[in-house]
Amino acid sequence: MMKKWLSLISLIFSLMLVLAACSGGGEESSTNEKSDSRENPAKDRGNEIIIGVSGEPQNWDPIDTFLLDWSTIATSVFEGLVDRNLNLEIQPGLAESWEYLDDQTLQFKLRQGVQFHNGEPFNADAVKFTFDRLLGEEGQKGPQYSNYTSIDSVEVVDEYTATFHLNSPDPVLLTKLAGYGAVIVPPKYVQEHDDEFFNNNPVGTGPFKMTGYKRDQEIVLEKNPDYWKEGLPKLDKVTFKVIPEASTRLAELQTGNIDVMKRVEVAQAETVKNTSYLELIDVGTPTVYSLRFDPGQKLMDNKLVRQAINYAVDKQSIIDEILSGYGKQISTYQSELSFGNNPDLEPYPYDPEKAKELLAEAGVAEGTVLDVYIPGNDGNFKEITQAVAFYLEEVGLKMNINSVDNTTLISELIPNGKAGHMYRQGWGGWTLDFDNTAYLMYHEGEQWNPSFKDEKVEELLAAQRATVDQEERKKIFMELTELLYDLAPELNLYQAVDLYAANSRLENFQPPHDDRMRLEEVSVK
Amino acid sequence: MTSVGLEKAVPVNPPRRPHLKKLWRFIKKNPVGFIGLILVALSVSCALFAPFITPFDPSKASLSSRLAPPSWADPKGESAFLLGADQVGRDLLSRIIYGARISLMVGIFGVLIAMVIGTVLGLISGYFGKWLDDIIMRVADIQLAFPFILFAIVIMSVLGTGIWKIIIILGLTYWVGFARLIRGQVISLKEQEYIQAAKAIGGTNFNIIRKHILPNVLSSILVLGTMYIAEFILLEASLTFLGLGVDPTIPSWGGMLADSRNYITSAWWTAVFPGVAIMITVLGFNLLGDWLRDKLDPNMKV
């Protein structure tokens, strides 16, 4: 009997080791050589690609959504009057040109000969219908409406000219018109079918039309043969598969079942790089992550303490080590992609001595405990928070990390000022203009601002909204960022870098900064 | 594992000491229970002696040793860590040893809560029957039909987070198992002659339950408790997987495992060794429970 137990125990252990070896075998000899040089399993798929995404919006109506998951797919189906290219520059979309007739009147010349996927013509009526719907009863049920309230009405001048009348100057209107809620929808189609039908069967003018949709499983897009851009799109078919778990997505990619993987985790980067037929592509995003201070809490109301914490943490080391370099330091709560970012501001340097001095000056006792709230579903950020805790401990502060349900954190704790001394918040600023971020984070009484208050900040925020002169606004933002830098309302950690993995049979695949995949130029070898 | 080696010497040297002989007979008769005991003893001693046997401070982070491989698998031979280091450079072995405390705490205290609530309600329900039984069993049905994850989120948003909240959540969810089991046994015990007799001579309900019923259901409670310890240790891991776990500085096996699942192809040790630790402990409790059931209550339906 004895022998049997021993052999059993050794059997269990060897089983574990085999499993381990299977999964980790390739990496032990990791050099620059691709250690996994199997044949490309996806090479025979033909002129179509499959993309693995982590989620889908469940509702394709553009006025009902604010989800990045929507934009990843729907960008191929819908188009707006203006568009952003892969470098995020505003360019003509369904409008060929535009001009401000005055501060509150904006006129668009529309592209001619464009058709919706169902054959309806695109014209000024469609534009008017789209915005009437967005600003009317239907739009008010959804989250997009409030972004466009500066538009008073849309006037049809002639078939291919539409004029927007505003009720107040809106300096970020154009960038908003490149946003989700402003994509143009086909009037007849929307009116003929009920709400539910359009939610599931979206029709737009984009390079691909949606021909199949199984909720939470897959979305099938097929080439729009009448697309207005000559010779595009190049692919016949794009299928999106919904694969929520990152390790499963990677497995699908390794086995060739998908050609592109969205959201590669930093932990998985090595594996992708080591596989001969896979490519890892990184792209900076507008999303920044910070541990924001709640100045409504004792200690956090003291600027010196907030600054000290900024000095105490070696952000570059965190980025290099935990994010494997896939991240960038930020000086204020916005990315370098944001209009209003101040390139002259250097992020707080790592200076623990200075931190200790400031803490002493503020009279903070050694061993003071700070409560920190982070979402429990973000493994990577848990590591980062622990590293922050490690640095703070060096200057005599202790961190008490609370890992909580993400939804509770954003919908309950943060808005009500119950998220401790510091809490994680990530913010993208969808207009790519600091106005969005700054207003929501620092204007008194906003949803995401439980307690930050500063007279001067309020003044500057109002000033930049009062003008459409972008140079003037930029100047105001420079002043604002310097002020915020000094006030240090958050421990600014990094600008996120998104990782995508693509099968090497793809050509011209360029991942987007803003999750909105643009696929018309993509082809296969 | 040293104890196994010790035992192995026994048959070679004919036992002069009678208790060793007894032990050997026990092992031969109950191999399942014995392995269970050994495995449980292993994790219990890790929990008890953690500060004396860990090679490093389990909370000492250092970014420079982040994801250092196990020393025997390190091609560069630089790693000082027997089982490697985790995502923030802490010694994995030390964390796993300390993790035994967390896992056992979750298992044992969680089960204690469930056991106390379930036993009391099960006794009341089975002994008094009628409307009390109806109410308690309906509450049990409701508890069973209510999604565990939603329950966890609700409790956490009311009470906050942390290891004790998880223990409370598990205890408050799993009392139903005890209550149902005990209720069933009490119902059949109640009809037994000696209990009827005790009632007839005017014994108070409390005394009858205490003297005659409770002792008879104890073994089932013990068996179910042992098995639930195993299940709770796994549930803690599941909660972390769903983003509802304890904070990452606490060395919980479940937490380590769930948070390192994406490292499985790049730093396998972070995902494999905590898994082995869970497996050993959970298997240990399951074997122990299985054996106890065979011994104490072979007809139990769990």
Added chain:
Amino acid sequence: MIAYVIRRLLHTVLVVLGISLIVFFSIRLTGDPVSVMFAAGEPTKEAIAEVRSNLGLDEPLYVQYGIFLKGIFTFDFGKSFRSGMPVMELINERIGATLALALGGMAVAILIAFPVGILSAVKRDTAVDFFGRIFSLLGISFPNFWLGIMLILVFSVTLQWLPVSGFEGFKHLILPSITLGLILSGILARLVRSSMLEVMNQQYVSTAKSKGISEWKVIIKHAFRNALLPTVTFIGLQFGSLLGGTVIVEQIFSWPGVGRLIIDAINQRDYPVIQGGVIYLAIIMVLVNLIVDLSYTLIDPRVKVGGSKS
């Protein structure tokens, strides 16, 4: 018998009412669906208030609860905040995938547990018994997400025998079923073993054996039959919870089941879907339990229904 069924159905109504109350009020403690919707963009307080009133969330709680309660009796749980689809339709879309996975898991559990349990019982206290028990308990000794990931790595990535994930065909069902089934098989094998042992020690089995009827025949005829009763109970009880309790397996294998629908709804605080989904599953669970209890009488006429109330 009929009185018993009616009584049980009344209990079901009570339980459903209880759950409806708890679900309704407890999810409202955990955060606000509208702020989740606005987790990006420009959530001015006015806009949030607007959307809230459009979703009917500014009505007094008792009015909202009344609407929900009415919905329970008409099987109309309203429309999802997120997708705008009727909740019942969302559930019906997925019930197939959920059933497939539950049945697959059960099948694997039975395929493993019966042979192991029977062998263990027949060869009691031998090496076969010993390894059988350890094997079946090994299955419940891993967290299921870990087991799932390991199975994918071994059978899909390394060996390339089976597809990784998705709900497409029979082959896709294998790995998730194994993940689920291994967990159930541990408990089931134990049940089968002990139920078999219970009978095998009894007089009539030894008598039959001594009459020269082959051992296996006796085992199958008597012992196996005895093992069926607790097994059916177990399967019934587990089946109810399998329908909603497979979230993690669904997540790992991208399986579009009801469990994921509900957990996504929980994460979005999509009240109608949470409420509808929980009630729907609760009703199924209670009904399955009822059927299990009734089926006792079919398998073993000695059991009187009235006796087992739970």
